[in-house]
Amino acid sequence: MRVAVVVMETSHHRDTEGRRHIERLAATLNEAGHEVSVFCAQWWGGNASRFEPDEVTYRGVTVEPAETSFCTRLPALLAKYRPDVVHAFPTPSSVLRAANAGAKLARAPLVVEWFGDHEESVSARAIGTANQFVTPSELVQTELWEAGADSDLTTVIPESIDMDLVRDVVPAEEVDVVYAHPLDDSANIESLFLGLAELRQKGWSATVIGDGPERDTYERAAADLRIDDRVDFVGSCDRERRLAIYKGAQVFVQTAWREHFATELLWALACGCIAVVEYQAESSAHELVEHRDRAFRVTTPQEIADSIVASADMDRRTVDESLAEYDHAAVVEQYEALYERLVDEYGLF
Incomplete structure (x- = not known):
């Protein structure tokens, strides 16, 4: 399965637990045999728009985490990549909306990884774009419901270990x-x-x-x-x-x-x-x-x-x-089952 992970600022820009989590997920999906690309602001040196440390492909949407430019370029890049699933970090809200626009162009469902430690609030409009939210715990799931997410569109998938x-x-x-x-x-x-x-x-x-x-x-x-x-x-x-x-x-x-x-x-x-x-x-x-x-x-x-x-x-x-x-392989199977269900459901629309 081809998965596009969208996180404008990676842990190399802001070192937060949620960002490290979604990057680990990208690596785990890649190890499980999926084609994964992380669409982000460039954090590596040089002029190359792609960087492949540890076999995960990072694609620089912009050189710096400039929100307006990132949102302008992202939808077309996602459409060109043609992912089966778009998996996004929830902030900034404008980037989440741009990820949704790109997912629609690619005819792919949008999954939002809501770890719970993002610094900015997420607008109701942006929350409404997701086809599915994933939280790491019931505590965070409850907080997400309080933020306005539909309870039927949330699922708990824990962190994984080796x-x-x-x-x-x-x-x-x-x-x-x-x-x-x-x-x-x-x-x-x-x-x-x-x-x-x-x-x-x-x-x-x-x-x-x-x-x-x-x-x-x-x-x-x-x-x-x-x-x-x-x-x-x-x-x-x-x-x-x-x-x-x-x-x-x-x-x-x-x-x-x-x-x-x-x-x-x-x-x-x-x-x-x-x-x-x-x-x-x-x-x-x-x-x-x-x-x-x-x-x-x-x-x-x-x-x-x-x-x-x-x-x-x-x-x-x-x-x-x-x-x-909680092993990596067991937890990634939960994501795979979620992706397969969403891809099947999305094809009905």
């Missing part, structure tokens, strides 16, 4: 507790640290993965609580290093205020970690553990402490094969 990589990585040294999130104002590590402080008289070790503007603040908080000698801040590790740490850990604690999809929690679950998830109104993390035995849902630091203690009696694992349903 289970072969999970199986292959060698575990790091054992640690009791691991936490992973960008160290920004949404990290909410305080809840974890307060829980750990309740366990000062017990032997435990913790690793914090991530970096960001609030790292110094969180390191001082650990020192103020007199637990800094047992909390190791290791910075922003690459994926293999993160998996090794997860595979050596007993418990992954999730406390962040905001999670459109709790990707690191998913990786940690696949690595056998027991999950301790603090409920937050703006986080979808609890959705991943609602029906899992090796998980605790909590609301207070004391409950975090109690769950860590209870987890000590549970068996250690380094792989959980039940998470294979």
Whole structure:
């Protein structure tokens, strides 16, 4: 199937989770044998209008992310490409409308990947152009409904992970507790640290993965609580290093205020970690553990402490094969089924 992905500003222009997500999706679809082109503003050097890193084709609609020029050129380029499906990032609204115009010229359905972290609001007119929305979680789906999308035109397809990589990585040294999130104002590590402080008289070790503007603040908080000698801040590790740490850990604690999809929690679950998830109104993390035995849902630091203690009696694992349903291949099948349905339905009009 030929898929045109439209995202004017890629992660090379603005590094956001939603942009990285749609670029990973393009790569995963390509690996599954589909022909994928990303229509975007040029982010690579030189005069070439096409760039093919890692076998995914990026097509420069404009040299810079100039909205008016991008919207003017996009419809004709999509029509010339003749995709079976147009899959678009939701902002800016004008680009989404231009993607819709190009999809109509190409006689292809328009799918909008609504990850939930886009910076700008999307106009009602632009929302009305989509044949289908995809969200990563029920939380984001509800927010999309509140923004005006037809509930019949939304579906939840989660983030995906590489289970072969999970199986292959060698575990790091054992640690009791691991936490992973960008160290920004949404990290909410305080809840974890307060829980750990309740366990000062017990032997435990913790690793914090991530970096960001609030790292110094969180390191001082650990020192103020007199637990800094047992909390190791290791910075922003690459994926293999993160998996090794997860595979050596007993418990992954999730406390962040905001999670459109709790990707690191998913990786940690696949690595056998027991999950301790603090409920937050703006986080979808609890959705991943609602029906899992090796998980605790909590609301207070004391409950975090109690769950860590209870987890000590549970068996250690380094792989959980039940998470294979989130493997890249399994999740891409959900997109393929969606595309096939939409292409069949679109042909009826």
